[in-house]
Amino acid sequence: MYSGKIQKALEAQGIRVGDRIIVDKAGRMYEGLLMPRIELGNRNAVVLKLDNGYNIGVDFTGAKLMPSKAAEPKPVKEEEEFELGRVRPELTKVKFDRKKPPVSIITTGGTITSRVDYKTGGVTALMSPQEMVYNIPELAQVANFRMLNPFSVMSESMTSGHWQQLAKAVAKELRRSRGVIVTHGTDTLHFTAAALSFMLRDLGKPVVLAGAQRSTDRGSSDGAFNLICSARVALSDMAAVGICMHGSMADDYCIFTRGTKVRKMHTSRRDAFRPINDKPLAMVWPDGKIKKMQSVPKRSTGVAKADTAFEPKVAIIKSYPGCMPDVIDFYVGRGYRGLVLEATGLGQLPTYGKVSWLKSIKRATDKGVLVCGAAETLYGRLNPNVYSEGRQCKEAGVLFLEDMLPETAYVKLGWVLGHTRSVEKAKAMMLTNYAGEITARTLPGSFLY
Amino acid sequence: MYSGKIQKALEAQGIRVGDRIIVDKAGRMYEGLLMPRIELGNRNAVVLKLDNGYNIGVDFTGAKLMPSKAAEPKPVKEEEEFELGRVRPELTKVKFDRKKPPVSIITTGGTITSRVDYKTGGVTALMSPQEMVYNIPELAQVANFRMLNPFSVMSESMTSGHWQQLAKAVAKELRRSRGVIVTHGTDTLHFTAAALSFMLRDLGKPVVLAGAQRSTDRGSSDGAFNLICSARVALSDMAAVGICMHGSMADDYCIFTRGTKVRKMHTSRRDAFRPINDKPLAMVWPDGKIKKMQSVPKRSTGVAKADTAFEPKVAIIKSYPGCMPDVIDFYVGRGYRGLVLEATGLGQLPTYGKVSWLKSIKRATDKGVLVCGAAETLYGRLNPNVYSEGRQCKEAGVLFLEDMLPETAYVKLGWVLGHTRSVEKAKAMMLTNYAGEITARTLPGSFLY
Numbered sequence: 001m002y003s004g005k006i007q008k009a010l011e012a013q014g015i016r017v018g019d020r021i022i023v024d025k026a027g028r029m030y031e032g033l034l035m036p037r038i039e040l041g042n043r044n045a046v047v048l049k050l051d052n053g054y055n056i057g058v059d060f061t062g063a064k065l066m067p068s069k070a071a072e073p074k075p076v077k078e079e080e081e082f083e084l085g086r087v088r089p090e091l092t093k094v095k096f097d098r099k100k101p102p103v104s105i106i107t108t109g110g111t112i113t114s115r116v117d118y119k120t121g122g123v124t125a126l127m128s129p130q131e132m133v134y135n136i137p138e139l140a141q142v143a144n145f146r147m148l149n150p151f152s153v154m155s156e157s158m159t160s161g162h163w164q165q166l167a168k169a170v171a172k173e174l175r176r177s178r179g180v181i182v183t184h185g186t187d188t189l190h191f192t193a194a195a196l197s198f199m200l201r202d203l204g205k206p207v208v209l210a211g212a213q214r215s216t217d218r219g220s221s222d223g224a225f226n227l228i229c230s231a232r233v234a235l236s237d238m239a240a241v242g243i244c245m246h247g248s249m250a251d252d253y254c255i256f257t258r259g260t261k262v263r264k265m266h267t268s269r270r271d272a273f274r275p276i277n278d279k280p281l282a283m284v285w286p287d288g289k290i291k292k293m294q295s296v297p298k299r300s301t302g303v304a305k306a307d308t309a310f311e312p313k314v315a316i317i318k319s320y321p322g323c324m325p326d327v328i329d330f331y332v333g334r335g336y337r338g339l340v341l342e343a344t345g346l347g348q349l350p351t352y353g354k355v356s357w358l359k360s361i362k363r364a365t366d367k368g369v370l371v372c373g374a375a376e377t378l379y380g381r382l383n384p385n386v387y388s389e390g391r392q393c394k395e396a397g398v399l400f401l402e403d404m405l406p407e408t409a410y411v412k413l414g415w416v417l418g419h420t421r422s423v424e425k426a427k428a429m430m431l432t433n434y435a436g437e438i439t440a441r442t443l444p445g446s447f448l449y
Numbered sequence: 450m451y452s453g454k455i456q457k458a459l460e461a462q463g464i465r466v467g468d469r470i471i472v473d474k475a476g477r478m479y480e481g482l483l484m485p486r487i488e489l490g491n492r493n494a495v496v497l498k499l500d501n502g503y504n505i506g507v508d509f510t511g512a513k514l515m516p517s518k519a520a521e522p523k524p525v526k527e528e529e530e531f532e533l534g535r536v537r538p539e540l541t542k543v544k545f546d547r548k549k550p551p552v553s554i555i556t557t558g559g560t561i562t563s564r565v566d567y568k569t570g571g572v573t574a575l576m577s578p579q580e581m582v583y584n585i586p587e588l589a590q591v592a593n594f595r596m597l598n599p600f601s602v603m604s605e606s607m608t609s610g611h612w613q614q615l616a617k618a619v620a621k622e623l624r625r626s627r628g629v630i631v632t633h634g635t636d637t638l639h640f641t642a643a644a645l646s647f648m649l650r651d652l653g654k655p656v657v658l659a660g661a662q663r664s665t666d667r668g669s670s671d672g673a674f675n676l677i678c679s680a681r682v683a684l685s686d687m688a689a690v691g692i693c694m695h696g697s698m699a700d701d702y703c704i705f706t707r708g709t710k711v712r713k714m715h716t717s718r719r720d721a722f723r724p725i726n727d728k729p730l731a732m733v734w735p736d737g738k739i740k741k742m743q744s745v746p747k748r749s750t751g752v753a754k755a756d757t758a759f760e761p762k763v764a765i766i767k768s769y770p771g772c773m774p775d776v777i778d779f780y781v782g783r784g785y786r787g788l789v790l791e792a793t794g795l796g797q798l799p800t801y802g803k804v805s806w807l808k809s810i811k812r813a814t815d816k817g818v819l820v821c822g823a824a825e826t827l828y829g830r831l832n833p834n835v836y837s838e839g840r841q842c843k844e845a846g847v848l849f850l851e852d853m854l855p856e857t858a859y860v861k862l863g864w865v866l867g868h869t870r871s872v873e874k875a876k877a878m879m880l881t882n883y884a885g886e887i888t889a890r891t892l893p894g895s896f897l898y
Contacts, residue, residue: 154797154838155793155794156768156793156794156797156798156799156800156838157799157800157801158770159770159771159801160770160771163770185794186794187793187794187797188769188770188793191769191770192770263826264793264794264826265826265827265828265896265897266826266828266829266896267794267795267824267826267828267829267830267831267832268795268829268830268832269828269829269896272826272828272829274897312771314771315772315776316767316769316772317767318765318766318767318791319605320637320640320765320856320859321607321608321609321611321612321637321640321641322608322609322761322763322863323764323765326783327764327776327779330776330779334775342767344604344605344636344637344713345604345605345634345635345636345713345716346716346717348603348605348636349605350605350606351605351606352606352608375716377712377713377714377715377716377721378714379714379715379716379718379721380715380716380717380718380721381716381717382716383716383717389603389605407769410769414771447714447715447718448714448723448897448898449897
């Protein structure tokens, strides 16, 4: 809540949060959208979102405010690329420091760069990349940041085209930075993490994906904390693609988890990203302490290449009691080249009297579609040899993918089919471990970590 | 391994495990399938699977064996119903005891009644219901068991027709038993638990579902332990439908978890069944100790009714980056009346340029299809009001189902649409809490329990 004095001034002129206003402070004019007063800080300061994307607080002592009649400003240009502290230094607290290592931050949209849209009441992707790091002085203490915004989408609308664009941008940045941070919406963050894991070959540096479960206008916002820990990972000796997000409900540490073994397991908790059939690669504290939890490839002189060929004609099919296999025929009819079936148990698929999944699978494999099986339980490993039904699936041509996550299997299948027309070669590639997606032996203590 | 003496006799006649043989013990003839010698017990006893379904061990001292030429026996009659200890008492260790309460066990197939098929090397559903409890004397100490086998299927082939048949059998048994145990394959056990939760109305007694993750011929078999704990729940004061399976990796206790809030989360671990957005109703020890973890309806004089109307034309659709919404149109075209979309995040669905899930959803809802949203993350609650995209989904007619599991939502949707042709009434029913499927407030400590 704003102070009573500000409240009164707003009410007197019928001004509401989200309205465009001008604050006149002893003749100096500030113009922007009125933001709500967040929990902390000076209640007697009017918070404005300026047209350059930054929030500022103007102390209201000796000031007055009025509605603005100006037109809406143009949105921040996409593809904007700049070095923080060099461009518009007057607007940031960040100073460029030659002695510090360079780290690139690639923003792609999502909650971490979102704010409440006070016109509609919902949260939309509006924030400029600069703004995201503007209020995190801890970042500037450890590195110089290059900022890049190749595109902005809400993560549920991310496609393989975005992954390709992103992989190329990351590979390019890796050439001049110590490490790359990608900020991203959380809904499909684990899919993008898997895509970058496969698309970035000969990785010699850290690639860290981070998002926020709570938007920046909430007291419980996790974006800043995740970014600070991500910067620590980006500067670390771990050459891996992974997600760095809260490890617990508190702001105590983050976990950095392999990009092929991680899944969003909760709609809203800040510690929603959990390793599946794996432990985190490391626990990371904001002060730079890193505790490795397993062996991780070391930083090297390798120059990462973006190997982005991808076949988008792949789909995931869930199985459940009563699910009819004609959805397989549907995808085959539409020219899909690969399917991931979420199999129940150790690798079974249903048979209902004369309606058998096996027949549809056989039709698919006969047409050269690569049909894979992954565990619907998420945790655990498929073992189709235990039950006769599982062995029949295998004989019908289903390739069972060990302990690979269905979501990772989907991304990998698209990537593999982008690289070959040969089903046999694709099968061999699916069972080749490119980015830790298959573990020979599950680490103890990894179930429900 | 059998003793050297038995091995030699088998090898001399070319007999292998799974072959039909006769053991002649001082003129008394035993005929059956040769079973492998399991870890424990007399290595100098030949183990036979008799035609009545029981295993017996015949001490080989002074005995000889030979192949049998007899035809394969007929399988155990389905629908067989008997009271353990009354029928064929000479074949069981179980004595009927008038002073003990009656409990019904309904078997439906699955690993808990499976054994290795030595012909194919895989595990198949072969065991007779009697055999399952034959070697568990702890069961007979607490109750008299009525056994029932309405059908036998591997759980991946379970359909809503089976659920209806099962609900009727359970309701009938509840009239004459203190409680009912249903044994079931584990792959879709949680779907059947949800189905019975909705189909059994005015429940006044416990209904316990149990299965086994490891078959009985393995040292780590969990079926017996789960059954003993299930019997304790069946005799308890909890009037609820739930799953009773291992609570940890050890044989120390089981957890009894609400049938609408439970999911198989691991392919092979014995403690694979975990509560989602909930805690177990109770921890259960084999000696009868029960520790309730939340309030559970008490046993009452209510007479359960089977309310089994069900619409099988329902489907689950997963969403993921690049998934095309035409699969919605596919199901609508096939006359489906209800769809559960696994939404990402708090309730978002993708838009790819001009291809929007909203358009397909709108076409579906315009045709009277009830489209629901459930959380793909499994844990957490949907809140479509936070993001503009979520609110657009809601406006297009998607009914968001709070913290209901997608699998439970699917079962409930079929059950609700079996009861009404009115979409509005169905929507109201979907948001009515019938069996604990929606929790107003998530219990602390329930994430990744």
